[in-house]
Amino acid sequence: MTATAYLSQVLQVAVALALAPILVGWINQCRAWLQGRRAPPLMLPYRTLRKLFVKDAVIATNASPVFRLAPYVVFGAMCCAAAIVPSLATDLPFARAADAIALVGLFALARVFIALAAMDIGTAFGSMGARREMFVGFLAEPALLMVLFTASLISGSTSLPAIVDALAHRDFGIYPSLAFAGVAFTMVSLAENARIPVDNPATHLELTMIHEAMVLEYSARHLALIEWSAALKLFNYSCIGLALFLPFGIADGSDWRALVGAAPLLIAKLAAGGAALALIETLSAKLRIFRAPEFLGTAFLLAVLGMLVNLLLGS
Amino acid sequence: MRADALPLLAAAIAAWLAIGALGLVRPLAFAFVSRLLFPLGALVALLVAGIALLATAEPVATLVLPLGLPDLPFHLRLDPLSAFFLALLGAATCAVSLFSTDYFRPSEGTAPGLVAFQYHVFVASMATVLIADDAYLFMVAWEAMALASYFLVITEHRIAAIRDAGFLYLFIAHIGAIAILLTFGVLQGGSGDYTFDGMRAARLQGAWPSLGFLLALVGFGAKAGLLPLHVWLPEAHPAAPSPVSALMSGVMLKTAIYALLRVTFDLLHAVVWWWGVVVLVVGLLTALFGVVFAAAQTDMKRLLAYSSMENIGIIAAGVGLAILFRAHDKTLLAAIALTAVLYHCLNHAMFKTLLFLATGAVLHATRERSLGRLGGLIRRMPWVAWLALVGTLAIAGLPPLNGFVSEWLLLQAFLFTPSLPQSFVNMLVPLAAGALVLAVALAAYVMVKFYGVVFLGRPRDPDLAHAHDAGRYERVALAGLAAACVLLGVLPTFVIGVIDRVNTMLVGAAVIRPGVSSWLLLAPIDAQRASYSPLVMLAVVVAVVVLAIQVVHRLYHGRVRTTGAWNCGSPEPTPRMQDSAEGFGQPIRQVFEPFFRMTRELPSAFDAEPRYRVTIDDPFRYWLYRPIARVMEKLAGYLGLIQHGRISAYLALSFATLIVLLFFVR
Numbered sequence: 008m009t010a011t012a013y014l015s016q017v018l019q020v021a022v023a024l025a026l027a028p029i030l031v032g033w034i035n036q037c038r039a040w041l042q043g044r045r046a047p048p049l050m051l052p053y054r055t056l057r058k059l060f061v062k063d064a065v066i067a068t069n070a071s072p073v074f075r076l077a078p079y080v081v082f083g084a085m086c087c088a089a090a091i092v093p094s095l096a097t098d099l100p101f102a103r104a105a106d107a108i109a110l111v112g113l114f115a116l117a118r119v120f121i122a123l124a125a126m127d128i129g130t131a132f133g134s135m136g137a138r139r140e141m142f143v144g145f146l147a148e149p150a151l152l153m154v155l156f157t158a159s160l161i162s163g164s165t166s167l168p169a170i171v172d173a174l175a176h177r178d179f180g181i182y183p184s185l186a187f188a189g190v191a192f193t194m195v196s197l198a199e200n201a202r203i204p205v206d207n208p209a210t211h212l213e214l215t216m217i218h219e220a221m222v223l224e225y226s227a228r229h230l231a232l233i234e235w236s237a238a239l240k241l242f243n244y245s246c247i248g249l250a251l252f253l254p255f256g257i258a259d260g261s262d263w264r265a266l267v268g269a270a271p272l273l274i275a276k277l278a279a280g281g282a283a284l285a286l287i288e289t290l291s292a293k294l295r296i297f298r299a300p301e302f303l304g305t306a307f308l309l310a311v312l313g314m315l316v317n318l319l320l321g322s
Numbered sequence: 323m324r325a326d327a328l329p330l331l332a333a334a335i336a337a338w339l340a341i342g343a344l345g346l347v348r349p350l351a352f353a354f355v356s357r358l359l360f361p362l363g364a365l366v367a368l369l370v371a372g373i374a375l376l377a378t379a380e381p382v383a384t385l386v387l388p389l390g391l392p393d394l395p396f397h398l399r400l401d402p403l404s405a406f407f408l409a410l411l412g413a414a415t416c417a418v419s420l421f422s423t424d425y426f427r428p429s430e431g432t433a434p435g436l437v438a439f440q441y442h443v444f445v446a447s448m449a450t451v452l453i454a455d456d457a458y459l460f461m462v463a464w465e466a467m468a469l470a471s472y473f474l475v476i477t478e479h480r481i482a483a484i485r486d487a488g489f490l491y492l493f494i495a496h497i498g499a500i501a502i503l504l505t506f507g508v509l510q511g512g513s514g515d516y517t518f519d520g521m522r523a524a525r526l527q528g529a530w531p532s533l534g535f536l537l538a539l540v541g542f543g544a545k546a547g548l549l550p551l552h553v554w555l556p557e558a559h560p561a562a563p564s565p566v567s568a569l570m571s572g573v574m575l576k577t578a579i580y581a582l583l584r585v586t587f588d589l590l591h592a593v594v595w596w597w598g599v600v601v602l603v604v605g606l607l608t609a610l611f612g613v614v615f616a617a618a619q620t621d622m623k624r625l626l627a628y629s630s631m632e633n634i635g636i637i638a639a640g641v642g643l644a645i646l647f648r649a650h651d652k653t654l655l656a657a658i659a660l661t662a663v664l665y666h667c668l669n670h671a672m673f674k675t676l677l678f679l680a681t682g683a684v685l686h687a688t689r690e691r692s693l694g695r696l697g698g699l700i701r702r703m704p705w706v707a708w709l710a711l712v713g714t715l716a717i718a719g720l721p722p723l724n725g726f727v728s729e730w731l732l733l734q735a736f737l738f739t740p741s742l743p744q745s746f747v748n749m750l751v752p753l754a755a756g757a758l759v760l761a762v763a764l765a766a767y768v769m770v771k772f773y774g775v776v777f778l779g780r781p782r783d784p785d786l787a788h789a790h791d792a793g794r795y796e797r798v799a800l801a802g803l804a805a806a807c808v809l810l811g812v813l814p815t816f817v818i819g820v821i822d823r824v825n826t827m828l829v830g831a832a833v834i835r836p837g838v839s840s841w842l843l844l845a846p847i848d849a850q851r852a853s854y855s856p857l858v859m860l861a862v863v864v865a866v867v868v869l870a871i872q873v874v875h876r877l878y879h880g881r882v883r884t885t886g887a888w889n890c891g892s893p894e895p896t897p898r899m900q901d902s903a904e905g906f907g908q909p910i911r912q913v914f915e916p917f918f919r920m921t922r923e924l925p926s927a928f929d930a931e932p933r934y935r936v937t938i939d940d941p942f943r944y945w946l947y948r949p950i951a952r953v954m955e956k957l958a959g960y961l962g963l964i965q966h967g968r969i970s971a972y973l974a975l976s977f978a979t980l981i982v983l984l985f986f987v988r
Contacts, residue, residue: 063881063882069701087863104853108854115718223889
């Protein structure tokens with residue numbers, strides 16, 4: 008472990024924290040353009056965050072400490088995840104503490120906490136949101152895990168940096184299993200990040216919302232942390248996708264100059280990915296909630312198929 | 323004292339029996355039983371846990387007691403496998419006994435002294451099962467365990483449903499016992515030597531080992547609650563008083579796993595690969611079945627019972643994988659799978675005991691176990707609620723708690739499955755891994771439902787305002803179990819260090835090797851392939867949380883105003899508009915509809931009192947047990963034809979049978 012490794016570790020979390028809201032802003036912008044609306048400013052999520060932090064928190068009288076603790080736990084889990092997912096470099100000291108399975112565990116931790124917080128106030132919307140979130144999660148989580156398994160079979164490691172290192176620097180090649188995994192991963196990320204076609208991030212129509220229903224009772228700094236965590240989650244998922252399926256250009260940590268080169272490349276890839284996400288969202292319609300299992304079941308099966316292909320063809 | 327662990331443990335078992343006998347002396351003296359006997363039992367359990375933990379490092383010890391029948395002395399044996407499970411039993415029993423100090427109330431069903439007797443006989447017989455070294459003592463202890471737990475299940479025998487549940491339990495226990503008896507019959511290989519030593523030495527040939535294994539799987543599977551012999555489990559667990567449910571789920575199910583490991587790995591040497599596939603498939607089916615049914619339950623103890631099925635299924639899947647690897651001589655992978663099994667046994671003993679005891683506290687405080695009438699208890703019973711939260715997060719398999727460690731290990735074993743000679747097994751592995759992660763993810767759903775409906779939200783019933791928190795002993799017991807969940811979660815390498823002694827004994831490999839894993843970092847194969855350090859992870863998450871709180875409060879402010887819930891501006895007139903347990907489980911019911919036998923009663927538009935009712939039946943009861951019961955009934959009808967009630971006819975029949983038998987024997 009060199010000083011560069013620790014530098015890239017710290018830098019990576021800082022970049023994630025800083026870029027995540029901008030990524031959300033960029034996707035909103037792209038969506039507006041694609042839909043022929045005037046786009047909101049790129050930095051709008053930042054302004055929203057600041058506004059929320061300044062405001063007084065208003066919480067329900069019967070809120071328990073679980074409710075007040077949850078945003079911080081979710082934020083902590085997402086920061087931790089940002090430290091594991093290789094976005095800039097693959098030489099990450101902290102990643103030894105948590106591998107791909109632990110990453111999925113961290114996402115699950117965040118999900119369970121936010122669902123519990125949603126049930127804490129005891130409103131119909133809150134519990135409905137929690138139920139739906141867990142419903143989407145119970146299919147999306149195994150699918151994500153199977154995607155990561157497929158990738159880890161290629162590299163023979165469940166450590167994310169090792170997987171990405173193998174894909175980016177060692178074993179160039181075409182993996183049919185990764186094609187299955189890629190499609191599955193795209194579907195899972197849409198579901199997990201409360202995007203169309205599973206959820207609509209812009210909706211406040213009671214009957215269709217999932218994520219928004221869970222956070223209805225939150226305000227001010229708690230809401231700000233939850234929004235920021237949601238942005239971080241999207242950023243993390245994007246980085247997992249980029250690292251697994253478009254890994255070129257990521258620094259292997261041997262020297263700091265590679266980091267300098269990796270940063271603009273990451274931003275370019277994220278911009279392209281964000282635009283693609285906006286395009287998917289514009290082109291598809293939201294599914295009924297009970298169509299979601301079909302959607303996610305397909306993703307799960309594709310991921311299992313990817314793993315099977317890998318085991319049978321050895322690639 | 324080192325070599326004396328086994329006599330000490332035998333003495334502890336005798337002490338439990340003595341404590342139980344004291345309960346019989348004054349069966350109605352409530353204070354005597356609850357304030358003296360149960361704490362004494364807890365003390366003995368603590369000693370057992372300590373001695374057994376130390377004994378895992380000791381060489382194998384044996385002891386022959388001149389008890390029992392004249393020519394059949396009791397053989398006892400303490401090796402790492404028994405010591406590990408004894409430590410598990412001691413730790414869980416200590417907490418349960420402590421909890422029982424506050425729990426049992428004077429006026430419920432069986433007299434308190436009698437309960438204490440049955441309880442201690444139950445614990446002592448479970449411990450005896452773990453150190454028995456001959457089939458005779460094993461069966462005696464096994465049956466004593468079944469009988470004692472049967473009487474404990476029907477503690478409230480005035481309720482017909484509880485008597486029915488008890489009968490079903492006893493019935494399945496006996497089916498299992500017959501299979502176990504036959505297992506030992508096969509295992510002794512015609513030598514007539516029923517000590518385990520003799521069975522170890524008897525190298526069976528041909529199909530005999532497989533027959534023995536299958537019988538053992540049926541026998542111990544019936545006790546563990548594996549499909550399709552699981553039907554007693556969701557009936558008996560809710561019927562029993564909560565401490566008994568906790569013991570049954572936390573410890574008794576593990577004795578079945580212990581026995582399965584003992585027979586498969588120790589006595590039969592785990593040589594045939596397809597045994598592993600059978601156990602793996604049965605285990606995963608049990609896990610999925612259990613968790614899907616858990617999601618649909620509305621009774622909190624029934625929900626936990628089904629969740630026990632899920633956990634036992636996961637454990638069995640691990641056993642299957644370990645057998646598979648052992649048969650193919652992949653000892654390191656077998657050790658990893660076995661570690662996952664033993665770790666999960668330990669974890670389940672801690673968090674399931676914790677949750678069952680928590681439901682006991684809730685039951686006492688509210689006299690209610692239907693999820694539909696609970697809610698908001700975190701404000702009334704903060705101790706129970708916060709400690710149960712630890713158990714909930716642990717059982718949902720979330721890092722950095724203990725449930726995650728064993729699941730992580732099991733997934734590692736799946737992932738690094740090398741290509742095996744049987745290609746269909748190679749294809750099965752990813753499917754099995756998929757089924758496993760599906761079960762684990764569903765467990766999180768179930769536990770959010772459990773915790774959210776019981777402890778969070780608004781009270782669904784006005785009476786809940788009078789709920790009181792758990793008593794002092796109850797709190798200590800719950801806190802101890804919660805602490806165990808955290809410690810087992812963040813210090814896995816120490817735990818695996820102990821488990822490795824069992825691994826070395828059963829498969830001849832250890833998971834923790836110097837230079838690969840350190841006290842901080844768990845790396846089962848090598849650090850390049852996979853590593854996990856829950857302590858570092860916990861530290862980072864806690865640091866970020868504390869830092870975030872500090873930064874937000876310093877940079878901005880920490881002002882809070884409280885007011886009514888916003889809820890999109892539409893206040894709700896009644897707390898019953900929250901999700902009920904039925905509501906929360908509805909998506910799962912819809913997705914897995916073919917699994918259930920559901921009957922729905924929908925209200926029509928003209929009903930004066932509209933009612934919605936849905937009942938969920940176990941398809942196995944309908945498709946498997948009912949046909950068998952019908953056939954048996956018919957056969958019994960035919961047998962009834964020769965039942966006249968005249969003694970002379972019966973004597974003639976006996977005589978005829980005797981003649982026929984003599985003819986065959988000659």
